[in-house]
Structure formats: structure tokens, C-alpha cells
Amino acid sequence: MATVLSMKEKTKEARKPRWSDLGLSSARLVDFYKRMLLIRRFEERAAQEYGKSKIGGFCHLYIGQEAVGVGAIEALREDDYIFSAYRDHGHALARGMDPKGIMAELFGKVTGCSKGMGGSMHMFDASKNFMGGYGIVGGHVPLAAGTAFGTKYLGKDSVTLCFFGEAAANQGVFHETLNLAALWKLPVVFVCENNRYGMGTAVERAHAVWDIYQKASAYDMARGWFDGMDVIESYRAVKEAVDRARTSSEPTMLEARTYRFRGHSMSDPIHGHYRTKEEVEEQKKSDPIPRFAEELLRGGILTQTAVDDMEAEIKAVVNEAVEFADQSPEPPAEFLHENVYV
Amino acid sequence: MAFLTYIEAISKGMWEEMERDSSVFLLGEDIGEFGGAFKATQGFLQHFGEDRVIDTVLAESAILGASVGAALAGMKPVAEMQFSDFVTCGFNQLVNNAATTHYRWNIPVPMVVRLPSGAGIHGGPFHSRNPEAWFFHQPGLKIVVPSTPYDAKGLIKAAIRDPNPVLYFEHKRLYRHVKGEVPDDDYVVEIGKADVKREGTDISVITYGGTTHQTLEAAELLRQENDMSVEVLDLRSLVPLDKDAILSSVRKTGKVLIVHEDNLTGGIGAEVAALIAEFAFQNLDAPIKRLAALDTPTPYSPTSEEFFLPNKEKIVNALKELARY
Numbered sequence: 179m180a181t182v183l184s185m186k187e188k189t190k191e192a193r194k195p196r197w198s199d200l201g202l203s204s205a206r207l208v209d210f211y212k213r214m215l216l217i218r219r220f221e222e223r224a225a226q227e228y229g230k231s232k233i234g235g236f237c238h239l240y241i242g243q244e245a246v247g248v249g250a251i252e253a254l255r256e257d258d259y260i261f262s263a264y265r266d267h268g269h270a271l272a273r274g275m276d277p278k279g280i281m282a283e284l285f286g287k288v289t290g291c292s293k294g295m296g297g298s299m300h301m302f303d304a305s306k307n308f309m310g311g312y313g314i315v316g317g318h319v320p321l322a323a324g325t326a327f328g329t330k331y332l333g334k335d336s337v338t339l340c341f342f343g344e345a346a347a348n349q350g351v352f353h354e355t356l357n358l359a360a361l362w363k364l365p366v367v368f369v370c371e372n373n374r375y376g377m378g379t380a381v382e383r384a385h386a387v388w389d390i391y392q393k394a395s396a397y398d399m400a401r402g403w404f405d406g407m408d409v410i411e412s413y414r415a416v417k418e419a420v421d422r423a424r425t426s427s428e429p430t431m432l433e434a435r436t437y438r439f440r441g442h443s444m445s446d447p448i449h450g451h452y453r454t455k456e457e458v459e460e461q462k463k464s465d466p467i468p469r470f471a472e473e474l475l476r477g478g479i480l481t482q483t484a485v486d487d488m489e490a491e492i493k494a495v496v497n498e499a500v501e502f503a504d505q506s507p508e509p510p511a512e513f514l515h516e517n518v519y520v
Numbered sequence: 521m522a523f524l525t526y527i528e529a530i531s532k533g534m535w536e537e538m539e540r541d542s543s544v545f546l547l548g549e550d551i552g553e554f555g556g557a558f559k560a561t562q563g564f565l566q567h568f569g570e571d572r573v574i575d576t577v578l579a580e581s582a583i584l585g586a587s588v589g590a591a592l593a594g595m596k597p598v599a600e601m602q603f604s605d606f607v608t609c610g611f612n613q614l615v616n617n618a619a620t621t622h623y624r625w626n627i628p629v630p631m632v633v634r635l636p637s638g639a640g641i642h643g644g645p646f647h648s649r650n651p652e653a654w655f656f657h658q659p660g661l662k663i664v665v666p667s668t669p670y671d672a673k674g675l676i677k678a679a680i681r682d683p684n685p686v687l688y689f690e691h692k693r694l695y696r697h698v699k700g701e702v703p704d705d706d707y708v709v710e711i712g713k714a715d716v717k718r719e720g721t722d723i724s725v726i727t728y729g730g731t732t733h734q735t736l737e738a739a740e741l742l743r744q745e746n747d748m749s750v751e752v753l754d755l756r757s758l759v760p761l762d763k764d765a766i767l768s769s770v771r772k773t774g775k776v777l778i779v780h781e782d783n784l785t786g787g788i789g790a791e792v793a794a795l796i797a798e799f800a801f802q803n804l805d806a807p808i809k810r811l812a813a814l815d816t817p818t819p820y821s822p823t824s825e826e827f828f829l830p831n832k833e834k835i836v837n838a839l840k841e842l843a844r845y
């Protein structure tokens with residue numbers, strides 16, 4: 179039977195913020211914002227340092243997709259596992275990894291989180307169960323089934339979260355893993371970050387089915403999509419999936435619809451041959467960071483002074499990370515052979 | 521002490537390790553109810569239960585990738601590739617994910633991949649390979665290739681206890697054709713140690729896996745018929761390679777034949793030959809000689825397969841040639 183609400187109650191209901199059912203404190207909401215901002219500023223600075231040749235090789239920025247990583251990772255517990263792909267700086271920061279270790283890794287220094295041996299695509303922190311970035315598209319997806327299997331076997335209630343891009347969903351091993359996860363009822367959540375382009379190839383040119391999450395229907399797996407430009411929606415969708423994984427050990431496949439504002443890597447322009455300037459500008463209107471800031475300001479959860487203070491604080495953190503990376507020593511030559519085997 | 525076949529020794533080693541350590545579990549295609557394509561895991565499901573003896577889907581990449589992940593979560597997976605040829609489908613998981621994890625992050629990936637390999641069973645091009653050289657080139661993986669039941673048990677136990685990813689190549693032809701004494705006690709064969717299977721003074725043969733037995737037969741024949749003294753060094757481990765054992769045998773005899781069942785070009789023999797040329801050149805009384813399978817896919821036709829593979833007669837002829845030099 180429907181609950182009958184009085185006029186007063188209805189008004190109160192309508193005025194409730196959209197996250198009122200999620201049990202998020204104001205401090206958490208502010209923290210969501212702050213983490214997204216840290217990623218944005220960190221990545222902007224990484225681009226600058228790349229331009230100065232302090233960072234070499236390949237470097238894929240997370241700018242534009244911050245709401246996905248922050249919302250999803252905020253839905254986890256500390257003992258949950260995370261796997262990332264090659265666009266992994268943002269995930270590492272969202273998990274609370276030290277920006278100094280991440281920047282130093284980008285600089286190829288021995289103080290980096292992978293001792294300078296990995297680079298941009300190999301962020302890692304065992305103490306945070308952050309099981310790494312992986313540079314082969316889709317190649318890490320089965321590892322997530324493995325940790326999920328391991329924790330279930332060991333009687334723990336940890337959940338594994340696995341990020342990958344939509345291009346990875348065309349790899350055979352993605353399908354192998356979804357089948358395995360569904361068959362073995364593994365506590366794993368697959369989060370596909372659909373930013374519309376696999377390098378320069380649009381979804382429409384690469385996928386027979388454009389609703390990427392529907393690929394999980396072949397495995398009768400719980401599935402859905404969410405607005406990846408909205409940190410609350412990201413949190414909501416992933417939290418629900420994580421709870422299901424934890425309580426009933428069932429996998430979920432989620433598609434985050436998002437967009438990257440920079441090129442695929444540092445070597446290609448923001449727009450050009452595969453997407454237009456107009457398209458990028460249009461997408462920037464849904465930038466997850468100002469969008470969320472406005473909402474928090476409007477709701478009185480954040481003040482402009484607090485935003486300004488936060489900017490200053492993050493600027494200092496990023497400066498410190500760059501300074502640390504710059505001043506850190508190079509990995510010594512004898513180091514090369516040290517860790518090939520245990 | 522028991523008298524076991526090669527495959528029984530592998531099974532016994534796995535059984536003992538599963539009894540010893542509850543984080544050890546088996547996964548692979550048809551290893552549970554079916555007992556394994558070659559019956560290496562027969563009876564395991566009934567004893568250890570389906571949580572620890574897992575029939576997987578037919579998906580090598582997922583099997584190997586899930587093994588890496590399980591190892592990261594504190595488990596010790598022993599994955600079976602039904603035939604070593606099928607490891608091709610999971611190549612990335614081994615050479616990129618398993619092999620480089622400790623190098624990048626200093627965390628161990630304790631996993632074992634069992635790879636039933638080898639020709640001589642008329643399996644044709646896709647069920648006869650000896651793909652060890654593909655992985656030999658990848659730092660971060662260990663590779664063992666037992667030839668006897670004693671080594672088979674000792675090396676599977678060592679592999680399971682090793683904190684690194686270990687590829688365990690087991691020759692299909694040896695499964696039921698080779699029998700030997702296997703102690704009942706809890707012993708391991710140290711990974712990285714070659715074994716002199718026959719002492720000799722005239723010529724060294726360096727070999728491993730299936731061709732070890734053909735080499736031993738050839739050596740015995742040459743002793744009886746030609747009074748030749750052939751030393752047979754069984755590498756047992758390819759990574760790490762026992763360089764000291766190789767060089768000391770060559771320094772003793774001054775002549776060397778390298779035999780393996782894999783194709784000749786770019787095979788393990790090429791590396792062993794380079795090692796000898798580099799570090800024992802002064803000790804050589806003859807050019808290094810190699811004998812291996814032809815550089816072609818493995819043919820099905822039994823007569824063609826015989827022509828393709830090294831065998832006792834070919835080894836005898838090669839050794840006679842070397843002796844004449």
C-alpha cells in the first residue's frame with residue numbers, strides 16, 4: 179500500500195538532496211569533491227611535466243573521468259581489491275595512494291610506487307590492495323576473478339573491483355572472465371569506463387552492441403549503466419553492486435558513461451581527426467568537478483572559501499609531489515636484477 | 521620407497537602438497553570429475569573436494585589470469601593446461617602478468633602451470649609441442665622439465681613451494697612408459713640443479729625431458745658396441761639454468777652434443793651452445809653439436825613424426841660423428 183504523505187511531508191521530501199538515501203555525511207561529500215579535484219590538478223601537472231620531458235614514454239590522463247574512479251572507489255572498504263587498466267593515476271589517487279609515489283613513478287625514480295620500473299601504467303600499492311595498473315588492454319580482467327576467488331576461498335568478505343575501458347570489452351579474455359565470474363558466483367564488480375573512444379576508434383565503429391553493459395547479458399549477470407560524469411551516481415551504482423557482491427557473492431557488470439577531455443595519451447591532440455572541437459566543448463559542459471561543486475555550494479555543504487582553501491592545499495600537495503619526484507634518485511643499475519625473481 | 525610411473529609421481533607430489541598446505545588448489549579443464557585428460561588428478565576431487573579441485577571452463581586466458589589473481593590474494597594455484605600447446609591462448613597472462621609482477625611490485629606470484637608437452641604420440645601439430653623456448657626467453661618465469669619419476673615428484677613439490685611462477689613441463693610420452701623408484705618421504709628436487717644421469721669421460725650429452733631416456737639408451741648402446749664413455753647431463757631446470765654443471769661436464773669431456781625434442785632453431789640448445797662457446801671454448805676438442813626436432817610443425821603421420829623427432833639412432837650417429845672428430 180502506498181504511503182500517504184501530507185503536503186508538508188511532500189515538500190520536505192522534494193527538498194531532500196538526491197543523495198539523502200546513501201547515508202553520506204557532508205564531510206564525505208566534500209571529500210568526494212576534494213579527491214576529484216586532486217586528480218584533476220595532479221593530471222594537469224603531469225601533463226606539464228611531460229611537456230618538460232620530466233615524464234617520458236606513455237602517459238594517459240584521467241581528466242574528465244574523475245567522477246567514475248572517485249565514486250566507485252569510495253564505495254569500497256579498505257580490504258577490498260582494485261584492479262586498474264592503463265589510465266590508472268586517477269584510480270591510484272582515489273584509493274588514497276601517496277601522490278609523491280605516483281609522481282615519482284611517472285618520473286622513473288626509485289622512490290616511485292613501482293620503483294621506477296613500471297611507469298605510468300603500473301601504479302601499485304599492496305598496502306591498499308591496489309593491485310595495479312596494467313598496460314595490455316583487457317589483459318588484467320581475469321586477475322580480478324582470481325582475487326575474488328581467493329578471498330571467497332579464504333572465507334573473507336572482500337570484494338574485487340575491476341576497471342577497464344570499453345575497448346577491453348572486445349577482448350576474448352573479458353568474456354572468458356565474465357563467464358567464470360557468473361559461473362563461480364564471484365564477489366567481483368566490473369566497471370567499464372566507456373569514454374567513447376578506444377584510442378581514436380569510436381564505440382560505434384568498434385562494438386556491434388553499443389550498450390556495453392549488455393555484453394554481460396550473455397552471462398545472465400546483474401548489469402547496468404550510470405552517468406560517469408556524476409560522482410553521486412557513480413557511488414550509488416557501484417555501492418549497490420559492491421553490497422550485492424559482499425552479501426550474496428554475485429558479480430555485476432557496470433558501464434560508466436564518461437568522457438575524456440584530453441587526448442588518448444600525451445602524443446595526440448585533444449581533438450582532431452577522430453572527434454571535433456565542438457564535441458569536446460559540448461562534453462565539457464558536463465565536467466564532473468564544477469558540476470558537483472555547484473551542487474555542494476547550492477546545498478550549503480561547501481563554501482567558496484572552502485573551495486579556494488582546497489585549491490591551495492591541493493596545489494601544495496601536487497607541488498610537493500613534483501619536488502619529491504624531481505629530487506629523488508634514479509634507480510641504481512644493480513637494482514635491475516634484484517627483483518626479477520623472489 | 522615405491523615403484524611409480526612418471527605420472528603417478530606427479531600426482532603423488534601434488535597430493536602431498538595439497539595435504540600439507542590448504543592454500544594449494546588445482547584448476548584446469550576436466551581435472552575434477554574426469555580426472556584430467558591424462559588422469560594426473562584422478563581421485564583428487566573425491567578426496568579434496570570441489571573447492572580445491574576445480575573444473576574450469578575451456579578458457580586458458582581466464583584460467584591463467586585467475587591463477588595470477590588468486591596468487592596475489594594469498595593462494596597457491598596449480599593450473600593444468602590440458603596440452604601445453606593450449607597455453608598459446610593464455611600467453612599474455614604468463615609473460616606479462618605473472619612474469620613481471622615481482623619485478624614491478626616486489627610481491628610474489630606463487631603459481632604453478634603444468635604443461636603436458638611433447639611429441640611421439642601422433643598428436644599432430646596442435647597436440648605435440650614443446651613450447652618451453654617461448655617462455656625461456658621471458659625473465660621472471662621459472663621452468664622445470666623432469667625426466668624421471670623421482671625428479672617429477674621432487675620438482676612438482678619444489679615448484680608448488682616456490683614463490684615465483686613456475687612452468688612445469690611434463691612429457692606425455694613418459695607418463696606411463698617410464699617407471700622408477702620414488703621415496704615416500706617429503707623430499708624436493710632443488711630448482712636450478714642439473715643432474716648427471718650417467719657419468720662418462722669421452723663426450724657430454726646435455727639434454728632434458730623426453731630425450732633424456734633416448735640419450736641414456738644411446739649411451740649404453742655405445743658402451744656395449746663401441747666402448748665409448750658418454751656422460752649424460754639432464755638439465756631438469758631450464759630457468760634457472762645450471763651453468764656450472766654444463767661447463768664442468770664439457771670441461772671434463774671436451775666434446776658436447778646437445779639434444780632436445782623442441783625444434784632446433786632458437787631452442788634451448790642454442791643458448792646452451794652459446795654458453796659453452798663463450799665460457800668453455802678452450803676446453804673444446806670438437807665443434808659443439810646439436811640434435812633436435814626439424815624446424816617444421818609436428819607432423820601427424822607416425823612415419824613422418826619419427827623422421828621429424830630425435831631418437832636413439834640419431835643420437836648414436838651424432839655421437840659417433842663427434843667421436844671421430
